[in-house]
Amino acid sequence: MGDMEAFRAEVRSWLEENCPPEMRQPLASDKEHVWGGRQWEFSSEAQRVWFERMVEKGWTAPAWPVEYGGGGMTPAEHDVFKSEMKRINARSPVSNFGFWMLGPALLKFGSEEQKREHLPAIARGEIRWCQGYSEPNAGSDLASLKTSAEIDGDHFVVNGRKIWTSYADRADKMFCLVRTDPDAKKQAGISFILLDMESPGVSTRPIQLISGESPFCETFFDDVRVPRDNLVGELNQGWTIAKYLLTHERDNIGGEPPGLLKGRDLAKMALEAVGADENGRLDDPMLRADVARLEIDAMAFRTLVEHTRAKAEAGEGVGARSAMLKYYGTELNKRRYNLMMDAMGGQGLEWESERTHGGRYAREWLRSKGNSIEGGTSEIMLGIISSAVLELPKG
Amino acid sequence: MILNEEQQMLADLAERIFADKASVDTLRAIRGGSHGQDYDHELWQAMVESGLTGILVPEDQGGMDFGLVSAGLVAREVGRRLALTPFLSTAVLAAIAIGRGGNDEQKGRWLGSIAGGELIAALALDESAKHRPERVATEAQSTGDGYTISGAKTLVLDAANADVLLVSAMLDGTPRLFAVEAGDAGVATTPVVSLDTRSMADVRFDGAKAELLDGDANALDAVLDAGRAILAMELVGLARAVFERTLGYLSERKQFGQRIGAFQALQHRAAHLSVEIEISEAMAFQALAAFDAGAEDASLQILAAKARAAETARLASAEGVQMHGGMGMTDEFDIGFFMKRARAASELFGDANFCTERFARAKGY
Numbered sequence: 001m002g003d004m005e006a007f008r009a010e011v012r013s014w015l016e017e018n019c020p021p022e023m024r025q026p027l028a029s030d031k032e033h034v035w036g037g038r039q040w041e042f043s044s045e046a047q048r049v050w051f052e053r054m055v056e057k058g059w060t061a062p063a064w065p066v067e068y069g070g071g072g073m074t075p076a077e078h079d080v081f082k083s084e085m086k087r088i089n090a091r092s093p094v095s096n097f098g099f100w101m102l103g104p105a106l107l108k109f110g111s112e113e114q115k116r117e118h119l120p121a122i123a124r125g126e127i128r129w130c131q132g133y134s135e136p137n138a139g140s141d142l143a144s145l146k147t148s149a150e151i152d153g154d155h156f157v158v159n160g161r162k163i164w165t166s167y168a169d170r171a172d173k174m175f176c177l178v179r180t181d182p183d184a185k186k187q188a189g190i191s192f193i194l195l196d197m198e199s200p201g202v203s204t205r206p207i208q209l210i211s212g213e214s215p216f217c218e219t220f221f222d223d224v225r226v227p228r229d230n231l232v233g234e235l236n237q238g239w240t241i242a243k244y245l246l247t248h249e250r251d252n253i254g255g256e257p258p259g260l261l262k263g264r265d266l267a268k269m270a271l272e273a274v275g276a277d278e279n280g281r282l283d284d285p286m287l288r289a290d291v292a293r294l295e296i297d298a299m300a301f302r303t304l305v306e307h308t309r310a311k312a313e314a315g316e317g318v319g320a321r322s323a324m325l326k327y328y329g330t331e332l333n334k335r336r337y338n339l340m341m342d343a344m345g346g347q348g349l350e351w352e353s354e355r356t357h358g359g360r361y362a363r364e365w366l367r368s369k370g371n372s373i374e375g376g377t378s379e380i381m382l383g384i385i386s387s388a389v390l391e392l393p394k395g
Numbered sequence: 396m397i398l399n400e401e402q403q404m405l406a407d408l409a410e411r412i413f414a415d416k417a418s419v420d421t422l423r424a425i426r427g428g429s430h431g432q433d434y435d436h437e438l439w440q441a442m443v444e445s446g447l448t449g450i451l452v453p454e455d456q457g458g459m460d461f462g463l464v465s466a467g468l469v470a471r472e473v474g475r476r477l478a479l480t481p482f483l484s485t486a487v488l489a490a491i492a493i494g495r496g497g498n499d500e501q502k503g504r505w506l507g508s509i510a511g512g513e514l515i516a517a518l519a520l521d522e523s524a525k526h527r528p529e530r531v532a533t534e535a536q537s538t539g540d541g542y543t544i545s546g547a548k549t550l551v552l553d554a555a556n557a558d559v560l561l562v563s564a565m566l567d568g569t570p571r572l573f574a575v576e577a578g579d580a581g582v583a584t585t586p587v588v589s590l591d592t593r594s595m596a597d598v599r600f601d602g603a604k605a606e607l608l609d610g611d612a613n614a615l616d617a618v619l620d621a622g623r624a625i626l627a628m629e630l631v632g633l634a635r636a637v638f639e640r641t642l643g644y645l646s647e648r649k650q651f652g653q654r655i656g657a658f659q660a661l662q663h664r665a666a667h668l669s670v671e672i673e674i675s676e677a678m679a680f681q682a683l684a685a686f687d688a689g690a691e692d693a694s695l696q697i698l699a700a701k702a703r704a705a706e707t708a709r710l711a712s713a714e715g716v717q718m719h720g721g722m723g724m725t726d727e728f729d730i731g732f733f734m735k736r737a738r739a740a741s742e743l744f745g746d747a748n749f750c751t752e753r754f755a756r757a758k759g760y
């Protein structure tokens with residue numbers, strides 16, 4: 001315990017000294033998120049300074065081993081670190097799919113060379129990754145994916161099409177699920193490979209979201225040559241990695257609210273927008289009850305998340321239970337954004353105005369609708385809970 | 396609801412006109428600025444030609460005087476096709492405001508032009524981001540032979556297209572309706588780009604020359620009722636349309652070797668939604684009929700109708716997006732437009748919370 005307090009003091013004083021005040025404000029828009037990568041340009045000096053200091057310190061990936069560019073923190077230290085970051089509302093210095101998904105996969109399934117090649121580059125924010133799983137006819141039924149990789153000497157030759165690839169047009173590399181054995185049963189013929197988005201034959205087409213942003217793409221592969229060394233794990237064993245990673249993605253999505261509501265208090269926003277009655281209470285009794293119900297559910301949900309994390313850190317498998325977190329966390333987030341819109345009233349109907357920072361309420365509310373679709377839909381999560389947790393009979 | 400012969404004819408007429416003229420492509424063109432107008436001009440002309448703009452205008456003023464149920468049949472098409480038209484602001488709100496609130500001379504001056512499509516009018520009511528019609532800070536001042544008004548209004552539909560603005564302002568401690576020429580030097584209109592591309596604006600009045608509607612002093616209540624009732628029908632139409640598209644997708648999209656509509660988890664939700672839509676539509680029709688009949692509890696029924704329709708449209712559009720998966724999140728696909736419109740139509744004239752709370756108050760608890 002004493003050690004942990006010393007660690008906390010150290011983290012606190014380092015953060016106090018090194019986190020610029022501007023980086024302790026909630027993001028004014030999604031555009032202020034630092035993604036990193038070859039094409040990255042900082043939008044402010046504070047952003048650059050914060051990024052560089054954290055990279056230098058090795059705290060962009062606090063729990064990864066030091067030899068792979070991480071901070072080498074134990075789970076308990078990592079918790080302390082996160083709570084200290086939260087205490088001062090510090091922004092994430094850099095993050096992308098490399099941190100959230102590929103890193104954990106490589107730590108578990110990657111070869112020593114792969115770890116040394118990719119993890120430090122992620123931690124230093126040099127390479128930005130995207131996730132190439134979904135295809136037009138393989139969404140919920142991901143295992144029916146058809147993008148093929150045929151072996152040709154030292155290379156795979158990849159052909160096919162991915163869809164909904166978030167930030168494919170801005171990422172440097174992709175981790176990708178491909179079919180390497182067309183004759184095997186669905187899950188059995190899939191491999192997990194890494195490819196460079198600059199390889200000849202890769203092209204992307206941005207797709208616009210209902211929020212007006214266009215963060216995701218269709219990605220096309222036309223005889224793309226990928227070195228065989230870029231296979232992660234065994235040939236035709238990619239499904240195991242994919243499943244492991246989806247669990248990670250689900251943990252992530254089920255956590256804190258992203259975007260506008262991160263670090264902001266919904267009740268306070270509502271009070272400001274709607275006004276107070278003579279007793280100082282939110283002047284809309286129905287909305288007030290809705291906000292209170294949401295807060296209760298959010299508080300309770302956080303407790304479950306923390307228990308689950310503690311169990312995972314104690315070595316108990318979380319497995320299919322992560323579907324519970326993904327399901328509830330994303331539905332909760334959608335509710336939260338609905339309530340925000342209820343509170344903002346007419347301002348929520350504005351799409352471009354200055355007073356709404358370019359229609360941020362409406363746009364983020366619309367974006368939140370995707371939470372229960374991306375990373376496995378709510379219906380698929382409920383299916384997993386029914387079969388793998390409750391073990392109900394199958395039809 | 397069983398429609399009478401006249402209403403059935405009107406329903407068919409409205410369906411034909413909207414099927415022919417209104418499309419999401421026009422909505423996209425208006426959003427992109429390539430339509431040249433911020434409402435569907437061609438559709439509006441077709442509505443004028445077939446008399447729909449005079450649907451609530453008395454016959455002796457050149458209208459059809461069909462009543463709110465009939466206007467609701469048109470509104471259902473508006474919602475179904477996501478049409479951008481001044482139907483609500485002009486043919487409903489202004490027609491009722493003037494028809495009830497105006498004196499004979501005022502009716503004679505304006506109602507015929509509304510029916511004939513020569514006049515577009517907008518209603519300027521709300522002053523805060525949430526609908527609170529009784530909280531009016533805008534004030535009217537007598538100038539001897541008329542009035543001037545000063546104040547700021549928000550969420551004014553079709554203000555940018557309007558010739559005349561009908562404005563609620565305080566006169567001797569009660570809110571009354573005034574008419575202001577949109578071109579008056581004391582009027583400043585700032586268009587707001589809206590979530591659902593509906594024409595919307597903030598309007599400031601600074602000593603603008605105003606004319607009191609000096610007929611029935613309670614006209615505003617009827618205007619609010621009519622607005623909520625018509626929006627309820629718009630929401631019902633919207634809910635039905637997004638549901639039909641979703642059913643289509645459930646019968647078409649395949650995953651796991653079958654059509655996703657074969658999954659019972661989705662079947663039950665679709666079935667549930669169909670029940671909600673039927674109930675909300677029945678409630679809306681009944682509320683509109685109560686208004687036409689001058690029933691004592693018409694306002695109460697309309698609050699119930701709007702509250703339900705808003706919740707139903709929200710559910711229908713949320714299920715629509717969710718059941719379309721990634722496709723539902725794209726701008727290329729039309730489904731998101733329904734979600735945006737559902738949000739805006741719910742908010743206008745009081746959201747589900749507002750209507751439910753007022754319902755309880757009206758019931759005395």
Ligand SMILES: Cc1cc2nc3c(=O)[nH]c(=O)nc-3n(C[C@H](O)[C@H](O)[C@H](O)COP(=O)(O)OP(=O)(O)OC[C@H]3O[C@@H](n4cnc5c(N)ncnc54)[C@H](O)[C@@H]3O)c2cc1C
Pocket residue numbers: 130131132133134136138139140141163164165166167216370373374375376377378379380383648649650651655658660661717718719720721722724
């Ligand atoms: C914002 C966003 C970002 C994304 N980013 C990425 C990314 O970076 N990389 C990537 O690879 N993918 C990404 N995706 C894709 C996402 O993983 C898929 O959209 C998702 O898996 C659903 O697939 P689908 O869109 O094909 O929908 P479908 O699978 O066609 O589903 C349609 C509907 O049917 C339901 N359904 C399907 N099967 C069943 C069943 N058995 N029982 C009950 N209901 C069922 C679904 O739940 C859904 O409601 C993203 C999606 C979104 C919305």
